[in-house]
Amino acid sequence: MTETFVERADWKPSSNPLHGLWALTNRELKKWYKEPVVLLLSLIQPVIWLGLYGKSLNFGALFTGTSFNIPGLNIPKSVLDQLGSQIMLSTFGTTDYFSFLAVGMLSFVALFTAMFSGMSIVWDRRFGFLDKILTTPVPRGSIIMAKVFSSTIRGLIQSAIVLVLAVLLGMNVSKITPIGIAGTFAALFLMVLGLSSVFVMLALRSTNWQSQMAIMNLLNLPLLFASNALFPAKFMPTWLQYVVKVNPISYATDVGRQLLLGSPGLNTLGFDFAYLVGFAAVFSAIGIALSWRYLSQ
Amino acid sequence: MGVLRVSDGSDGRLNFDEKLIVDVRGLTKVYNGRVKAVDNISFGVREGEIFGFLGPNGAGKSTTIKILTTLLRPTSGTALVVGHDIIRQPNEVRRSVGVVHQEYTADEDLTGYENIILIADLYGIPREVSKKRAAELLKLVDLESAAGRKVSTYSGGMRRRLELACGLINNPRLLFLDEPTLGLDVQTRVAVWGYIRKLKEELDMTIFMTTHYLEEADSLCDRIAIIDRGKIVRVGSPEELKASIGGDVIEVEVDGSTGEDLTSVIAGVGNVSEVKRSGSTGYRIKAKMGEEVAPLVIELLRSRGYRVKRISLTKPSLDEVYLEYTGRSLREEEADRDQLFAQRATLRRARG
Ligand SMILES: Nc1ncnc2c1ncn2[C@@H]1O[C@H](COP(=O)(O)OP(=O)(O)OP(=O)(O)O)[C@@H](O)[C@H]1O
Ligand SMILES: [Mg+2]
Numbered sequence: 001m002t003e004t005f006v007e008r009a010d011w012k013p014s015s016n017p018l019h020g021l022w023a024l025t026n027r028e029l030k031k032w033y034k035e036p037v038v039l040l041l042s043l044i045q046p047v048i049w050l051g052l053y054g055k056s057l058n059f060g061a062l063f064t065g066t067s068f069n070i071p072g073l074n075i076p077k078s079v080l081d082q083l084g085s086q087i088m089l090s091t092f093g094t095t096d097y098f099s100f101l102a103v104g105m106l107s108f109v110a111l112f113t114a115m116f117s118g119m120s121i122v123w124d125r126r127f128g129f130l131d132k133i134l135t136t137p138v139p140r141g142s143i144i145m146a147k148v149f150s151s152t153i154r155g156l157i158q159s160a161i162v163l164v165l166a167v168l169l170g171m172n173v174s175k176i177t178p179i180g181i182a183g184t185f186a187a188l189f190l191m192v193l194g195l196s197s198v199f200v201m202l203a204l205r206s207t208n209w210q211s212q213m214a215i216m217n218l219l220n221l222p223l224l225f226a227s228n229a230l231f232p233a234k235f236m237p238t239w240l241q242y243v244v245k246v247n248p249i250s251y252a253t254d255v256g257r258q259l260l261l262g263s264p265g266l267n268t269l270g271f272d273f274a275y276l277v278g279f280a281a282v283f284s285a286i287g288i289a290l291s292w293r294y295l296s297q
Numbered sequence: 298m299g300v301l302r303v304s305d306g307s308d309g310r311l312n313f314d315e316k317l318i319v320d321v322r323g324l325t326k327v328y329n330g331r332v333k334a335v336d337n338i339s340f341g342v343r344e345g346e347i348f349g350f351l352g353p354n355g356a357g358k359s360t361t362i363k364i365l366t367t368l369l370r371p372t373s374g375t376a377l378v379v380g381h382d383i384i385r386q387p388n389e390v391r392r393s394v395g396v397v398h399q400e401y402t403a404d405e406d407l408t409g410y411e412n413i414i415l416i417a418d419l420y421g422i423p424r425e426v427s428k429k430r431a432a433e434l435l436k437l438v439d440l441e442s443a444a445g446r447k448v449s450t451y452s453g454g455m456r457r458r459l460e461l462a463c464g465l466i467n468n469p470r471l472l473f474l475d476e477p478t479l480g481l482d483v484q485t486r487v488a489v490w491g492y493i494r495k496l497k498e499e500l501d502m503t504i505f506m507t508t509h510y511l512e513e514a515d516s517l518c519d520r521i522a523i524i525d526r527g528k529i530v531r532v533g534s535p536e537e538l539k540a541s542i543g544g545d546v547i548e549v550e551v552d553g554s555t556g557e558d559l560t561s562v563i564a565g566v567g568n569v570s571e572v573k574r575s576g577s578t579g580y581r582i583k584a585k586m587g588e589e590v591a592p593l594v595i596e597l598l599r600s601r602g603y604r605v606k607r608i609s610l611t612k613p614s615l616d617e618v619y620l621e622y623t624g625r626s627l628r629e630e631e632a633d634r635d636q637l638f639a640q641r642a643t644l645r646r647a648r649g
Contacts, residue, residue: 013392013421023418031406128402132463135366136419137391 020138024146025153028120032154042154046109046162050102050169092232092263100263102166103256104229106184107249109162110155110192111223115216117151118199122209130295140295141288144204148196148284155192156185172261180259183269187255190276191248197280197287204294228266229253248279317341318471318503319348319365323374326360334360336527337374342505344470347497349518350507351619353627357527358507359399362475365505366396379471392420395469399476399507401456405449409440409459412448413466420467427466434462438492454485461492472496474506478513486510490517511615511627521615525623539613542621543570545587546613549594551578552606562601566593578606587612 032038092100121144124130133143163181167173199216206212224230226240227249233241244250251272257263258272265272319342326335335357342348350358363369365378367387375382381389403412410431417427435444438458443451448459457477464472477493478486490513496502508514514521515535523530523538531538539545551559556577563580564572568590571583584590587610595605619627 012423016421019421020419023415027404027407027415030411034406127405128398128400129404131363131368131398131400132396132402132416133419134368135391135394135396136416136467137388137421138419 017139018142020136021142021146021149024133024138024142025150028146028150029153032150039158042113042158043109043161043165045112046105046158047165049108050098050105050162050166053101096172098170099166099172099261100257101230102163102169102171103184103260104227104253105162105166106159106188106256107191107227107229107253108224109158110188110252111195111249112220113151113155113158114192114195115199115220117147117196118203118206118216119209119212120151121147121200121203122206122212125207126209134295140291143295144197144200144287144291145284147200148193148287151196152189152192155196156189159185159188175262176260183259184256187252187272187276190273190280191252194248194276194280194283197283201283201287201290204290223247223249227253233266248276251275251279316344317377318344319376319378319505321361321365321374321376324361324364324371324376325373326357326364326369327372333527335364335371338524338527338529339374340522340529340532342471342503343520344503345497345501346519347493347504347506347517349514349521350505350524351509351511351514351521351615351627352507352524353509353623353625355526356524358509358524359475361524362396362473362505362507365390366394366473367391392467393470395464395467395472397460397464397472397474397477399479401453401460403448403456403459403463406447408445408447409451409455409462410435410444412459413462416463417466422467430466430468431462434465437465437495438462454481454488457481457485457489458492461489465496469502471503471505474504476507476509478508478510486513493517509627511619515615523619523622525625530622531618535615538615538618540585542613542618543583544568544585544613545583545590546611547582547584547587547591547594548575548607548609548611549580549582549598549605550607551580551598552604559598559601559603562597563594566590566597569594 121130124133130143134140163171167176202215203212226243227233227247228244229249233244233250236244250266254266255269255272255276258265258269267275319340321338321340323337323339324335325333325337327333334355338357338361350356350361352358360369364371365376365383367383367390370384375384377383378390379393381393383390403409404415407415413431413434414424414427417431418424422430432441435441438461440455440458440462443455448456451459461474461477464474474493478489481489493504493506494517497504506518508517518535520532520534521538522532531541533541549563558574559580560572560574563569563582566584568586569582569584573581575581582590582594591608591610595608598605616626619625
C-alpha cells in the first residue's frame with residue numbers, strides 16, 4: 001500500500017536523532033538570552049536573598065561582634081571571639097554564614113529554574129504550540145528532554161552568575177579551586193536535570209497554569225527549607241532530617257560546601273554524586289517514558 | 298489495504314478502483330468517557346481533491362483532524378492516512394502530512410522565519426534544504442518582508458499565512474486545514490482560498506479542510522461531508538448535495554390560461570422531480586440541472602399552445618442543503634462564531 005503513494009520528500013531526513021532535540025532546546029534558550037530583562041529578573045530574587053538574608057542574619061556577629069560578659073567570669077574578648085568562630089565552624093562548617101548561604105543559593109537558583117520547566121510545557125499546551133510539534137515526527141522524548149535541558153542550562157548559568165555575585169559580596173574564597181567549581185556545577189547539573197524532569201512530568205497533562213503555579217508554590221519553599229541549603233540539617237528535628245536525606249538539593253549543596261568552602265561533608269563526595277546520578281537518571285528516564293504515553297491524549 | 302472499496306456512495310465511501318488517500322473506518326472519539334465528539338464515522342478522501350468537512354460549532358471537525366494527524370487516539374475505529382495506519386504507524390503518517398490547526402500555534406517570541414526553520418528541524422530536514430524551502434514558502438504566502446519580525450507583531454492574516462507555510466515545510470502529499478479562514482476578513486479570506494487552490498493545482502496536493510462557511514465549502518471543495526453532532530450526515534460534491542434536496546427551483550407563469558392544470562404536463566419533462574401549482578397560472582418546479590430543464594419547459598408549453606409569461610431559476614444554496622439534513626441553519630451561526638473567535642484570541646493574548 002505504501003508504495004502506491006510516492007514519497008514526496010525531496011530530502012533525506014537527518015539521521016541524527018538529536019536534530020529535533022537541539023532545535024527545541026535552542027528555542028527555549030533563545031527566549032531567555034534574547035531577552036536580557038528576563039535574565040535580569042530571574043537573578044533578582046537570589047541576589048535579594050543573598051544580600052538581605054545572608055547579610056542580615058549575621059550569626060557570626062552574635063558571638064564575635066558583641067562583647068558580652070558573664071558577671072563573675074572575666075573572659076578575654078579574644079577567647080570569646082575564638083569561641084564564637086569555633087561555634088560557627090562547627091555549626092556551618094565555615095566561619096561566616098554568608099558563605100554558607102551562598103552555596104545554598106546556588107542550589108536555590110537552580111531549583112527555581114527547574115520549576116519553570118513545568119510551567120513552560122503548560123504554556124506550550126495552552127498556546128497550541130505543543131499540538132503543532134506533536135504532529136511532527138520528532139520523538140516525544142525529545143520534547144520533554146528539550147524542556148529539561150534548557151532549564152538545566154539556564155539553571156547552571158544563573159547559578160554561575162550568583163556565585164560570581166556572592167564572591168563580589170564577600171564570600172570566603174580561600175578554598176575555591178577550579179576543580180572544586182567544576183565538581184560543584186557537575187552536582188548542580190545532576191540536581192537540576194532530575195528536578196526539571198520531575199516538574200515537567202507533573203505538567204505533562206496539565207492545561208491549567210494556575211494549578212501548575214500552585215504546585216510550584218507548594219513545593220518551592222518546603223524543598224528549600226527541608227534541605228541543608230539554608231541551615232544545617234543537624235539541628236533539625238529527626239523527622240525533618242529524614243526529608244533532608246532524600247532531598248536532592250541537600251546532596252548538591254553538600255558537594256558545593258565541601259568543594260568550595262572546604263567544609264566537612266554530611267556524606268562522602270562519592271556518595272553525594274552517586275545519589276545525584278541515580279536521581280537524575282531515574283527521573284529523566286521516567287519523564288521520557290511517560291512522555292510517549294501522556295503527552296497526547 | 299484500503300484502496301478498493303465498494304459502497305453506494307451516500308455514506309462517503311467510494312467505488313471500486315479508487316485510491317483513497319484518507320480512508321476512515323468507524324472512527325469514534327469519546328472525551329473523558331462522556332462527550333461523544335465523533336460518532337462512528339467512515340468516509341474516504343480521493344487523491345488530488347479538496348475535501349471539506351462542513352459543520353457547526355462542536356460538530357467534531359477538529360477532533361477528526363486531530364485523530365487523523367495522530368494528535369489524539371481514537372476511542373475506537375481507525376483510519377489509513379496516505380496508506381499508513383494512524384494507530385500503528387503514527388510516525389509515517391506525521392512524516393507524510395502537513396497540518397494547519399484552527400488555533401494560531403506559532404511561537405510568538407520567535408520570528409516567522411525562526412518558526413519555519415524550527416518546524417523543519419523537527420521533521421529532520423537538513424538545514425541546507427530547509428533554508429531554501431523556508432525562503433520559497435515565505436514567498437508563496439507573501440511574508441518575505443515580515444519574516445524577520447517576531448510573530449507577536451503579526452496581524453491575524455499574517456499569522457494564518459505563517460501557519461500555512463509551517464504546514465507545508467515537509468512538502469506533504471496531504472494537507473489538513475482546520476478552519477483556514479476563521480476570523481479573517483473577507484478580503485484575506487479570498488486570498489487564502491487562492492493559496493489553497495494553488496496548492497491543489499500547482500503542487501498536486503490533496504487537501505482535507507474543515508469549515509463552517511458555506512461559501513467557502515461551496516467554492517473551494519470538490520466534495521463535502523456534512524457533519525453534525527459527531528455524525529456524517531451526507532457526502533457529495535456541492536452540486537450533488539444541492540441536487541439531492543430536489544435540485545433547482547424553477548418558477549413559471551403561464552399567460553392566457555384557461556384555468557387548465559398543467560402540472561402533469563410539466564412533470565413529464567426529464568429531470569423534473571416535483572411540480573406544484575401556485576395560483577391559477579403559476580407553477581413551482583423542482584428539477585436537477587435547472588438551466589437545462591427551464592428551456593425544455595418553455596418549449597413544451599409553447600408546443601402545447603401556451604405562452605410563458607415569466608420564468609425564474611433559483612439554485613439552492615448549501616445553506617438549504619444544510620438545513621435539510623440537520624434541521625438547522627448554519628448561516629446564523631457564522632456571525633456568532635467570528636465574534637467568539639476574536640474574543641478567544643484576545644483573551645489568550647491577555648492571559649499570556
Ligand atoms: N479536550 C476535550 N475534552 C473534552 N471535550 C472536548 C475536548 N475537545 C473537544 N471537546 C468536545 O467535543 C466536541 C467536538 O469538538 P470539536 O473541537 O471537534 O468541534 P469542532 O467541530 O471543531 O468545533 P469548532 O467549529 O468550534 O471548532 C465538542 O462538544 C467539544 O466540547
Ligand atoms: Mg474546530
